[in-house]
Amino acid sequence: MSHELTTDEQQLSDLVRDFADDVVAPAAYEYDTRRELPYKIIAQMGEMGLFGLPFPQEYGGQGKSYFHLCLAVEQLGRVDQSIGVTLEAGVGLGAMPIWRSGTEAQKREWMPMLARGEALAAFGLTEADAGSDAAGTKTTASLEDGEWVINGTKQFITNSGTEITRLVTVTAVTGESIRADGSVKKELSAFLVPSGTPGFTVEPSYDKVGWHTSDTHPLTFDDVRIPESNLLGERGRGFANFAQTLDEGRVAFAALCTGAAQGCLDESIRYATSRHVFGRSLGENQHIAFKIARMQARVHAARLAYYDAARTLVAGKPFKLQASLAKLIGSEAAMDNARDATQIFGGYGFLNENPVARHYRDSKVLEIGEGTTEVQLMIIARELGF
Structure with missing residues (x-):
């Protein structure tokens, strides 16, 4: 593998480095102290196309590669990790599942606003007893009269409660089966839950040791009803x-x-x-x-x-x-x-x-x-x- 940057990659890295030094760094202490996400800076990043770097232009992206995204994240993280992780999570965890697994209709609806940085999506996987241990997932989703009904909680979810957060992708148990050894295997599926859906509550933000500017919340789902079409990818392929x-x-x-x-x-x-x-x-x-x-x-x-x-x-x-x-x-x-x-x-x-x-x-x-x-x-x- 070559570790030399192409001219295009170097130009992007230099562009984001200058932006980080001239715009992000001078404001970092103020927003860290206030524990606020600087929406003006996020909007500037959107205008620069950073949130759309690895996505095709037809969906509002820049048509670059995932490596370009990494170069941008590195330069931002150099001066402010909170801003760096906002971009990393917004693209890699928020928009990428929709791009990878979404239907064409889902992509057309959500990707342009996410790629332009006009909206953020969050990645709802972690629970009190689940994350890397998928078998510990307790959030459930049942299909009732053409709607999925979701119940459960998630925690440590980045970008889930900002002023521009528009949806959260959520993993939930949609069924169970018995293995040959008698143990229970959970069927996990993924769903798109728009912000503001009745029963979906973004709980107060955490009082964290660091990453004060980054937005992080626990989430609660109480009989949250979403259309059957909000299933993300195939049923049972969520994890x-x-x-x-x-x-x-x-x-x-x-x-x-x-x-x-x-x-x-x-x-x-x-x-x-x-x-x-x-x-x-x-x-x-x-x-x-x-x-x-x-x-x-x-x-x-x-x-x-x-x-x-x-x-x-x-x-x-x-x-x-x-x-x-x-x-x-x-x-x-x-x-x-x-x-x-x-x-x-x-x-x-x-x-x-x-x-x-x-x-x-x-x-x-x-x-x-x-x-x-x-x-x-x-x-x-x-x-x-x-």
């Missing part, structure tokens, strides 16, 4: 389709991790060069220089890992192993770099107005979201035959 979405999402998530690791490195280099103690720059101390050198090594490894996963995905080859490797390497690089950057800054690194402090708070969830470190290790081990 299989979502599993593909998760694999793809981990690649973009790894790009977000890489951006966070790069942001910590950038800030540390700047500070170690400009800060003077005992008559010389901080970076002239070998233990500081070595710490920053290790940060560079982590960024390099993380970027190569997600580039490899993204290139493999775009080539249409199996990429599950590469996705988990990229997510594992990237999330650990982000967390380790955030810790080291905070240490390099000393007391200044403990102030919330400092970007490295925000990365320190934000980066922990990178080892949890879209499959924990332990889940990635499990997948990697399985791919190795264990």
